[in-house]
Amino acid sequence: MALLELDDVSVNYGRIRALHDISIAVEEGEIVTLIGANGAGKTTTMRAISGIRPLSTGRISFAGDDITKLRADLRVVRGICQAPEGRGVFPGMTVLENLDMGAYARKDRKNLPAELEHVFELFPRLKERRTQVAGTMSGGEQQMLAIGRALMSKPRVLLLDEPSMGLAPQFIAQIFSIIGEINRAGVTVLLVEQNASKALNLAHRGYVLETGSVVLSGTGQELLNDDRVRAVYLGGEVAAS
Template sequence: MTPLLELSGVNAAYGRIQALSDVSLTVEQGEIVTLIGANGAGKTTTMRVVSGVRPLSGGSITFDGDDISTLRADLRVVRGISQAPEGRGIFPGMTVLENLDMGAYSRRDRKNLPAEMDAVFELFPRLAERRTQVGGTLSGGEQQMLAIGRALMAKPRLLLLDEPSMGLAPQFIAQIFKIISEINRQQGVTVLLVEQNAQQALSRAHRAYVMETGRITRAGTGAELLADPAIKDAYLGVA
């Protein structure tokens, strides 16, 4: 069976700095796959090459069997790849409703948008309460909810989530990860997750990859890596 997403020998650079070296990974339809690693390991660059905002310098990316290595970022959204980026990236001067509507800018089937916006509000009741509030006045947790909700409005087949728990209070972290599992299980959306909270990420993931200095160094199921003593020592704070 063809993976939904496949990176084969991907390289990417920032000038003379090699950010990714021969990165290969797969994401199967219906999975949650997580990518863990230290700061600067290349996780966010991996997400950027998948979403199309960072060009490759080698290798290839296929989505549902088609080579998208040189496809523009906006056309990848049309194909079904949507991202909630690191730092959330909401439009701070727009209301919650306007931010969600912007997530659907590439959609032609706009008659379904009210029902899908209601589905986002069911996932995130707090956003429903703040639907007319300007995004920049929301708390960090609420902004993260809005970033994920906006990405869902593109009706993705593959949802890219880059550090969704960054800077959040513990109660929001638990809530965000619970909702990620619900999005995957109830809506059937495949998820590629970059996350420094390895405990939460691995406990939710079907499969996982470890990245170090721009390379994939280990792979396995989420449960396997969660139980690995080396992973516990390096990423879970357990010697």
């Protein structure tokens, strides 16, 4: 049984169907990526998993339990946490205050100092800027903060929505390196990413979404070598990791 499963999930925005009966499985310990063009349904999938967007049909299960109708905040308590598209940091709060907000739902607060130190080990720049107001930080720094804040919830599954969007190349390389490190430390990752080459080189498995449907799936390497993926998402080339 997969840690996280979506079974025939559909999501509507009014009369528009954004997801069409998609089925996705994420095994414990994996990095799984969703790739696709703008409007393919990637962010809607993440919102459905987080509980922000209700399903029209289908079922979501986590660790063997049906969470289809579970409130979003209770999904965080269960171990599902998202670093959203656009980062979504609290601009008027300091780095430390943002990170503390990530732990708002936790009852086991005695371990927070050690976990805060772990976030600072992953992101030394956040430690340097811990008293800085988040709204004055660069995009790359805010992305680090968004991921660090999500980690403070102690997730079993970390949902990352477009972590490289709008970042300079040096930040992109750093973010992907840290995602791999987070996974090696035992956190399962579901990654939505438009940089298909980076995502597939990092991921154990992937799904390709087009207009709200899953059209391809396979290991990261299989999708990197798929002619259709290469033509549409990789510019005809397989980029090295």
